[in-house]
Amino acid sequence: MFTGLSVFPLTPFDDSGIDEKRFTHLVSRVAEAGVDLIGALGSTGNYAYLTREHRGLVARLAVETAGDVPVMIGIGALTTGEVLALAEDAQNAGASAVLLSPVSYQTLTDEEVFGLYEDVTKELSVPLCVYENPRTTQFTFSDELHGRVAALPNVGAVKTPGAPLDQAPARIAALRNTLPADVAVGFSLDEFGAGGLGAGADVWFSVIGGLLPAECLAITRAVAQGDVPQALALSERMAPFWDLFRRYGSMRVITAAAAHLGLVVPPNLPRPLREIPPAARQEVAAALDALDVRA
């Protein structure tokens, strides 16, 4: 499950809440493309902004629609009590794994983060992926803390931002040195995905793969066939996206791309979040055209 390409579809909204038809369409697209794992309710799926009721609905729809492809559900929330409730909902929906970031308002200490994972993992019957996202959670894991958390029961993978090509081998070696051998390592910043897999990461946790699964599977397959230069060349073709992600955040950019392809109705962002500016939307359209992507 924690291998190859793991993708994070958007959550389409409509006036009544979740746009079920468009969400299941996004899930079907990536399942049919043959991704290894579908991550519903990741940051890209706007989990943090949704009610428990809507998150339960999305989890059920994702599992129903994904067929044989395993589904991982994001269960992050500000309080441990909410996280435990969401973990139960995800497992009841049939999730194969859960994804947990240390969401914060007050900046968390290492002991608080460890305690969160300790409290949650002991209640799980499916594997948990530790989700490190310093930008949204204000928390950076030390390698030592990664090791302590990953040694807890039911931890299956670590999703970490990753590192540029020249630093990826050392980053992965440092993690392998601290993590139990059966815990998978994956990079999550898309621009580092191909290089991370090439340097030996188990999985690429991909935002863009939720929208462009074929293009991303071509990268994972090139790595699997030992052709890392080809994987890097395919990744380089998406460089306009990496630049847009740095400037506007990957979620906002992928939302604009999905809107351009007619897969979500813009703005598809919970206020106060807003669409990227018109000029940036034109860049997104040009980047899709250059890849010859169609919905």
Place this chain on the structure above:
Amino acid sequence: MFTGLSVFPLTPFDDSGIDEKRFTHLVSRVAEAGVDLIGALGSTGNYAYLTREHRGLVARLAVETAGDVPVMIGIGALTTGEVLALAEDAQNAGASAVLLSPVSYQTLTDEEVFGLYEDVTKELSVPLCVYENPRTTQFTFSDELHGRVAALPNVGAVKTPGAPLDQAPARIAALRNTLPADVAVGFSLDEFGAGGLGAGADVWFSVIGGLLPAECLAITRAVAQGDVPQALALSERMAPFWDLFRRYGSMRVITAAAAHLGLVVPPNLPRPLREIPPAARQEVAAALDALDVRA
């Protein structure tokens, strides 16, 4: 209302939710001490971790208990929709003002933050205090943005972290230069409170004032009487707290202090938050003893 000493009481919890008796006791203590404004459900009151139902209850209890002292209610939340609902609840509870920080998961842009305040202020019938807290919200206001937001209808005050003694006059001058003349300026980092008032800030938004109102009112009165050196000397007596705040966060430290005084039942923190270590709790007790504080 936005003058002198504004204080932020803790929200005491019990097994059933809000510990109403202990909360009203905390509010009575500061109201009787004669503070100028009571801020319920600030960061110190753990607003971000509470349900809408509990926040409504706390707002009603605060207004009922505060008597003639005006009450400001924190209405921050991740989505604009939630903020608008909380604003309505606060006004229905009889709040004299609301306090809004740009709470985020995805880091917000200037335009998103401006849009949030634009959407909320036009629905208000009481003044709003703009709450800048870069540590919890991952957002720092430029002075230009402060000026744009403060020019919106119903903005009454800006709560900003403040600046050390030697920089406070310039900081206040820069804000006065960009804000409308009728918008009050207040510092919120307690160690900068006395110096801020001495340099001409309108109000000190104080965490420690929610627990030690008499000690803080002595500072605001010294400034009002023109004796800034005395205000600074009184603030310096609390320096052990300023040091503890920097190391553990003011909310965790004040929670430990309130527990030491028997005003809340420890840990009184929503998990994953945890009590400060035992050695730090001893420092808190020593700091209270040095001030000769009793419950």
